[in-house]
Every structure is written in C-alpha cells, then in structure tokens.
Amino acid sequence: MDMIPWDITTPSLTVALAAFLASMVEFVEALTIVLAVGTVRGWRPALMGAGAGALLLVALVAVFGPLLSSVPITWLQLVVGILLLLFGMRWLRKAVLRSAGIIAMHDEAAIFDKETKSLQGSGAPIGKWDPIALITSFKAVVLEGLEVIFIVIAVGSAGDTLVPAAVGASAALLLVIIVGLVVHRPLARVPENTLKFTVGVLLSGFGVFWIGEGVGMPWPGADLAIIGLIGGFLVAALLAVQIAKRPTVSEEMV
Amino acid sequence: MSWLSAAVKELFSLFVDDVQFTIAILVWIAFGAIELPKLPIDVSWDAPLLFVGCAVILVVSAWRAAREN
Numbered sequence: 001m002d003m004i005p006w007d008i009t010t011p012s013l014t015v016a017l018a019a020f021l022a023s024m025v026e027f028v029e030a031l032t033i034v035l036a037v038g039t040v041r042g043w044r045p046a047l048m049g050a051g052a053g054a055l056l057l058v059a060l061v062a063v064f065g066p067l068l069s070s071v072p073i074t075w076l077q078l079v080v081g082i083l084l085l086l087f088g089m090r091w092l093r094k095a096v097l098r099s100a101g102i103i104a105m106h107d108e109a110a111i112f113d114k115e116t117k118s119l120q121g122s123g124a125p126i127g128k129w130d131p132i133a134l135i136t137s138f139k140a141v142v143l144e145g146l147e148v149i150f151i152v153i154a155v156g157s158a159g160d161t162l163v164p165a166a167v168g169a170s171a172a173l174l175l176v177i178i179v180g181l182v183v184h185r186p187l188a189r190v191p192e193n194t195l196k197f198t199v200g201v202l203l204s205g206f207g208v209f210w211i212g213e214g215v216g217m218p219w220p221g222a223d224l225a226i227i228g229l230i231g232g233f234l235v236a237a238l239l240a241v242q243i244a245k246r247p248t249v250s251e252e253m254v
Numbered sequence: 255m256s257w258l259s260a261a262v263k264e265l266f267s268l269f270v271d272d273v274q275f276t277i278a279i280l281v282w283i284a285f286g287a288i289e290l291p292k293l294p295i296d297v298s299w300d301a302p303l304l305f306v307g308c309a310v311i312l313v314v315s316a317w318r319a320a321r322e323n
Contacts, residue, residue: 236309
C-alpha cells in the first residue's frame with residue numbers, strides 16, 4: 001500500500017511539525033485582522049479580501065515555485081539555511097526576551113481591539129464594495145501568507161521535504177479556520193510565545209544544519225544531527241531566559 | 255506604492271529585528287564558512303562549532319538586551 005506521500009522519517013516529521021507550528025502563529029495573526037474587519041465592516045468584504053489575498057499567494061507560488069528546482073542544491077541549502085537561521089533566531093530571541101519579562105507579550109485580544117477601533121474610525125462603508133475592509137483583510141492575508149510561504153519553502157525545499165512542510169502548514173490553516181469559525185473571537189488563548197519559542201528553536205536548528213550542508217561541513221550523525229541541533233538551541237534559549245531574568249549587579253546593590 | 259513598500263518592509267522585518275544581532279549572525283556564518291575549515295582542528299568539529307557560535311550569539315544578545323532594559 002503506497003498511500004503515504006512521503007517517507008515518515010524523523011527529519012520529515014520535524015519539518016511537518018515546524019511548518020505546522022510556525023504557520024499557525026501566522027494564520028492566527030491573519031485571523032485576528034480578518035475577524036476585526038468582519039465584525040466592524042461586514043463579513044462580505046472581509047472574506048472577499050481574504051479570498052483575493054489567498055488567490056494572489058497561490059498565483060505567486062505557481063509562478064515562482066518551479067524556479068526553485070533550477071537552483072543548484074548547495075546554493076539552495078546555503079541561502080535557505082541563512083534565511084531560516086535569521087528568521088528562527090529572530091523569533092527565538094524575541095520569545096526569550098518575552099519569557100524573561102524584558103518585552104511585553106504578544107496580545108491578540110489587544111490587537112483585535114486596536115484594529116476594531118481603527119476600522120470604526122474609518123467612516124461608514126461605501127456601497128457594496130467597502131474598499132477599506134477589502135484592503136485591510138487582503139493585506140493581512142497576503143503579508144502573513146507570505147511568511148507562511150517562506151516558512152514552507154525554507155523548511156521544505158533544501159531537504160526535499162516540501163510535501164510534509166506543505167501538509168503541516170495546511171493542517172495549521174484548517175485548524176485555525178475551524179477554531180475561528182467556532183469561537184468567532186481572536187484566538188487570544190493560543191500560547192503565542194510558547195509557539196514562537198518552539199518554532200524559533202526548530203527553525204534555528206534547521207537553519208544551521210542547512211548552512212553546514214551548503215558549505216560542505218559534515219554533520220555528526222548526518223540528518224539526525226537536526227535533532228541534536230534542536231536540543232542544543234533549546235538549551236541555549238532556556239539558558240538565555242535565565243540570564244536575561246537575572247538582575248544586574250547594580251540592581252542587586254540598590 | 256505605499257502598499258508595496260509596506261510589503262517590502264514586512265519581508266525585511268521577517269529576518270531583521272535587532273540589527274546588531276543580525277550582523278553578528280551573518281559575520282559568524284561568513285567566518286564559519288571561510289575560516290573554520292582553515293583552523294588546525296579535525297574537520298568533524300567545524301559544523302558543531304558553527305552551532306556553538308550561533309548559540310553564544312543568542313545568549314549574549316539576550317543578556318545585552320536585558321541589561322539595556
């Protein structure tokens with residue numbers, strides 16, 4: 001029976017998990033804006049804007065996706081690895097600083113309220129086509145969707161694991177749509193920082209791995225080194241939280 | 255055009271938050287790719303050292319951010 005579209009190996013499962021968690025963060029952020037638009041300006045322009053945004057993203061993938069296969073694999077691994085490392089470590093640093101209480105937590109409910117107030121102050125809808133609602137919803141889906149496309153391509157292309165990456169992201173989209181339809185509120189209870197912390201650890205691990213592969217450095221344990229790198233970044237991030245939490249000498253003396 | 259520049263800014267902000275942090279990572283990657291293979295150590299240490307440098311950059315950056323706040 002050959003029904004499984006990819007080999008279920010540890011790297012491909014890790015890729016699917018990374019794409020699922022990272023995409024969920026982005027979809028939750030897009031949902032918050034679309035919900036705010038739908039609640040204040042009406043569901044028709046909110047959903048039309050979101051749908052148009054999704055179509056544009058599909059078109060972008062259809063046009064630029066095939067170009068990936070023409071890039072030499074070592075260059076692809078190096079470029080994707082660098083981008084993935086920058087993206088993952090940026091998320092990880094932010095999650096570390098939030099966990100340590102250095103910067104404020106991301107608050108979907110506050111973003112929803114801010115967006116709602118902004119939309120209420122934008123004047124009454126004009127006719128059937130409410131351009132403000134359409135553009136706001138369209139922009140949210142395109143901007144967050146671009147991040148999802150990057151994540152799927154980055155975690156999937158360098159290791160020939162695009163299918164598990166796409167499956168992970170699609171599962172996240174489905175889950176967010178279903179939960180969004182059921183609760184009809186911004187998903188404020190999603191542990192956004194824990195997700196970003198986890199995704200930061202996963203993507204940083206993949207990033208360093210692909211950079212090493214791209215420049216021809218041999219990894220101990222080959223593909224399984226990814227697991228060790230993820231564990232290593234987790235330890236480093238937890239250590240960073242503890243160091244960032246610790247008061248400085250001058251504060252202790254006060 | 256403002257929408258396009260917003261999209262470009264959004265794409266840039268995917269990878270860059272703290273400029274010093276980003277530069278430190280890029281410099282370490284360049285050093286790792288060019289200089290690590292030249293060091294008189296076994297080649298099997300190059301890749302793990304690449305990771306260790308990134309981990310140190312993360313910890314130091316978090317420590318610096320905590321001090322500045």
